[in-house]
Every structure is written in C-alpha cells, then in structure tokens.
Amino acid sequence: MAVQNAMTADFLRSAYGGESMAHMRYLIWGNQAEKEGFPNIGRLFKAIAYAEQVHAGNHFHELKDQAGDYSVTAGAVFGKGSLVDNLQGAINGELHEVEQMYPVYMQAAQFQGEKGAERSFHFALEAEKIHAQLFKEAQDAVKQGKDLQFEKVGVCPVCGHTVIDGIPDKCPVCGVPKDKYVTF
Numbered sequence: 001m002a003v004q005n006a007m008t009a010d011f012l013r014s015a016y017g018g019e020s021m022a023h024m025r026y027l028i029w030g031n032q033a034e035k036e037g038f039p040n041i042g043r044l045f046k047a048i049a050y051a052e053q054v055h056a057g058n059h060f061h062e063l064k065d066q067a068g069d070y071s072v073t074a075g076a077v078f079g080k081g082s083l084v085d086n087l088q089g090a091i092n093g094e095l096h097e098v099e100q101m102y103p104v105y106m107q108a109a110q111f112q113g114e115k116g117a118e119r120s121f122h123f124a125l126e127a128e129k130i131h132a133q134l135f136k137e138a139q140d141a142v143k144q145g146k147d148l149q150f151e152k153v154g155v156c157p158v159c160g161h162t163v164i165d166g167i168p169d170k171c172p173v174c175g176v177p178k179d180k181y182v183t184f
Contacts, residue, residue: 002065005112009066011105012059012117015124017072018101019056022093023049029086036083040148041138044164045090047153047184048131051160055124058159062116087139094132098125123159126173130162154181 003009030045080086102125109118141148154167159174167181 003062003114003117005114008105008109008112008114008117009063011108012063012120013066013072015101015105015121016056016059016063018093018097019052019059019124023052023056026052026090028080029083029090032080032086033083038083038142038147040150041083041087041142043184044134044138044148044153047155048090048134048162050182050184051127051131051155051162054155054157054160055120055127058120058123062120083142084139087135087142090135091132091139094128094135097128098132102128123173127156127160127162134162134164153184155184156180157182 003012026045026049030042030049032042033039033045034042081089102121106118106121106125109115109121138148148164150164152165154163155161156171156174156176157180158176159171161171161173167178167183169178170176171181
C-alpha cells in the first residue's frame, strides 16, 4: 500500500537522504581508515555503509508511488578528519537517529497508520543502536593505537542488523535466516 500521509512521506524522504549520505560518508571514511593502517575499522565502515544502503533502499521502496521531483533535506557530517574524529562523527550521527530522528518518525508513522513506513523506520532504528556501539568500540581501539580484532562483519540485507562475528541463526530484528547475511 502506498504512503498516504504527506508528513510520513516527508520523513521517509528525509531518512532516505540521511541514510544515502551516511552510506557514502562511511565508504570514504572506510577507505581512509584502511590507508591509515586500520583495515578492520575500514571493513567495519564499509559493512555499516552497506547497512545504511539497506535502510535507504527500504525507505525508497516505501515511497514507490511517490514519483516526482522532491528536495531532500537531511543533516550530515561533512569532511574528513582524523580517524578518531570521523568515528565521533559517525557516533554522533547514529545517536541522533537513535535518540531523536527515528523515534519521532516511527511515532508519526504509527499515528498515521503507515505500517510500511513504521517497519522501515523500526528496522533502521534497531540497526543504528548497534552501529553507534560498534563505532564507539572502534574509536576506543584507535585511541589506543589499535585496530579492532574480528574475522567478519555480518549485515542483514533486509533490515541492516549488523554483527561482528557470530551471525545469529535468525536475524533478531526481521527473522531473515543466517545464510542471507552479507559478510565483510
């Protein structure tokens, strides 16, 4: 069913814009981390960039019947700083989504009976909580001059749930089986 309410459609477009920008920013910062000798943190950035792409795709899908030209405004961190600064920018962005943006967007979608948008916002919110924590762990390691130690990062292609090593048998957010996870 198509999005019926203008507010929810605006929130979906805003979330799409923000997730799209995070996707690109994390790819850039991942390349920088690798060049600076932190290959696992680079892979973490790239895995989370994929999760952000999943979120953007989910939001875009919910707007499938909203064709046309729209201005999409979304706040974002710009520029490259030190790896510690880039990780702080990532943490701040994820916490903004967790503490402010997605709770409001979800509440509006619930109030307006927009089940698809509510699901899309919920998937992103749950993943962003994990992303903030993973970026904090990465930042703590970099402050000690160390890279993160792991074998792989798994990302659910449906909701963006992200996990270091130990992919669950089923995604705890959307129920996708383990073998569907994309690994980095």
